[in-house]
Amino acid sequence: MEDSSGKESSATRATYLSLRDMILTGALPAGEKLKIEQLRKLLDTGASPVREALSLLTSDMLVERIDQRGFRAASASLANFKEILTLRCSLEDMALRQSIARASSDWEEALVLAHHRMKRAAGTPEFEERHKDFHMALLNNAESPILQRYCSQLYDLNIRYRYLAAGGAGYQRRDIATEHEEILEAAVRQDGEAATAALLNHYRVTGDYLAPLLTDL
Amino acid sequence: MEDSSGKESSATRATYLSLRDMILTGALPAGEKLKIEQLRKLLDTGASPVREALSLLTSDMLVERIDQRGFRAASASLANFKEILTLRCSLEDMALRQSIARASSDWEEALVLAHHRMKRAAGTPEFEERHKDFHMALLNNAESPILQRYCSQLYDLNIRYRYLAAGGAGYQRRDIATEHEEILEAAVRQDGEAATAALLNHYRVTGDYLAPLLTDL
């Protein structure tokens, strides 16, 4: 035993989560060379966990690997942002419709709960996490693990652009709370059409807001 | 220098490709525990490349990682097969329509070429690779790298079930050649509707053929 307080399950996992967070928030800027030695020291761990974590992040498309030439944080571009937005709309539309088609009272309750937790966390550092939880809760009744995984990946990739655009500053621009409630209500009343319309609108409005801030990519 | 004939770029990459092939073809059966030491000896390499390759395969959904408990080949199930089929239809439909919408004579030529190479390779061990090349060529004009990546992943996951069902034996059942020509012709004449109809039909027919062979999963 060597860890003073609580210990994360494994060094690789802890490293993975740290690096992921650093890339999403921009602490490791897009395109940046990721040197093993540098990260090893920064995170106070060995080279193996770092390499393994970077390999895992490669498949999340957050890290690019150039054979024999190391790793770098995935590059960002306006085209990439738009592609993510478009894909996200298509995939989440699909997933949400499936979720609603299989609606059950259990799912309904999980939704309401996730929404409540998100509202309660407004303004706290926990909000980001709860916000994702809510959005994923909308989709996870589709019982399509692969689709869910893709949506989760795209969600993360998109977050990165929010930080790129806003510098991670206050996110509570616009009246996002109302949009969330609209989506929730439509989902609960099992109105697939209205729910997907509200969800996609939510994304497109956010997209239109962010795109102009990303022109210098 | 130590390698007699040609040398693969890196041990990790070579290991990745080998393991991937072994999982796709069933040499490493679904659900099988993947012990580092065992693979290390089998592929005559070190533990680090093996671990890194397995980490990469994790994100391809070909390997499952259980923290602190090693790796195993992704499990297979009828539900998983059906999910892959459904998702593939949706995503490739999307990608093919985009490809056709941006059709150019360069793309057209690449398509015809890929199709020819596939036909020429019929019956040879190269066929598998050319077949994938052709299918990916249909989609790669969409200029949507992420969507393409997903399609490629799903293609691979699907191949695995073909091997599971047929033991990798002769694949030239049915008249697949005609189906391919239909798709090609529709794509070349930029008829998105016909092309996607032919493509999805191609998948669904194959799916209906395979599903009954997979009941014992």
Added chain:
DNA sequence: ATGTCAATAAATATCGATATTTTTAGAGGT
């Protein structure tokens, strides 16, 4: 017989050191 617990064995995860490869910098020639 059966379940629990400790001791052993096996496998994973991680570290530290080394070998390769790529990048950088500089000398010499055109």
Added chain:
DNA sequence: ACCTCTAAAAATATCGATATTTATTGACAT
């Protein structure tokens, strides 16, 4: 000045050994 080639430096990739963790076995008590 500019290219080329070579030597040094830096970084990556890989190996071999060790520490942790999980799985297995068998004794002992119930």
